[in-house]
Amino acid sequence: MNMANKNSAWRSPWVIGWVAMVAIFFTMNLIMILLAVNNDSGLVVEDFYERGQDYEKNMLKRQARDPGWQMEVQLPKKIEIDQSVLCRFVVKDKAGEAVTPDAVILYVYRPSDASQDFSIPMKVVEPGVYETQVAFPLIGAWDMLVSAKLGEDEFNTPKRVGVGIDWQP
Template sequence: MTEKQSPWRNPWVLGWIGLLVVFVMANFVMIYLAIDRNPGLVVDDYYERGQDYEKNMLKRQARNPGWKMKIKAPEFVDVAVPARFSIKIVDKQGYPVSPDSVTFYAYRPANVDLDFSVPMQVIDSGVYEAEISFPNLGVWDILVSAKQGDDEYNQSHRISAGVK
């Protein structure tokens, strides 16, 4: 006579149930972390900014002077070690341009709290430079903004700090 065993004692059934429990628990942990540790990369006035951008886009395109901006970034940037970034700004004919101000912005895509900006100094006609030190390891989005009156012209670049 064979005794009938309970299916709950079978190692295959227990393994599948354990796998399902681990999967569900991992999803709950990820949902909790996503809600609790939100970096808040959305601005409060997103709708108004979007309307302003659309309204003024054609005006900006009409006033575009055709400046050519080239960022010169070091090949390797280490964390907490100053690195020299420069930008060269020329007009359509290739002559140097001297805007009112030039600012270096660094954005951390994963954490808005680490974003910073540094004003760039005039080195030569149309050439601006700044010593930049990145506080954290990883990817950074760079935006160099040149302001002339009310107009602003930007050049972007992406680097990885501390990664060879």
């Protein structure tokens, strides 16, 4: 009996190491699965099927109506948490002349948490230039979308920013 214990596989550090690695692997996967199931990011729209129908036809219509505007979102290089910064939106036509849309709205999205999303209407400073103050409550990546509406048409320009870090794509 003493000889059986001496030759047991459980006495080998290699077997113990492999069993520990497999146990860690399954434990971490279980934790990731539980986090994914319990934390809904809210990034999927409710009516995804309806919005996806005739997508190609709608995109072709939108491209045909595209006026060729030059749109630019301007922000400071460094943005701190809860610090109000000036967001400027400049829109020009193909010839470089100022464009005056009916409405300009800044939409701010938190990719990891839809409950932090918000929107702010932008005010006209001069023809073709719109501004608003914006403050980001959390550190990390934020997606911005400036929407310029002219009649029934809507033209968007995106921008991704890093808040509280030295990162600007």
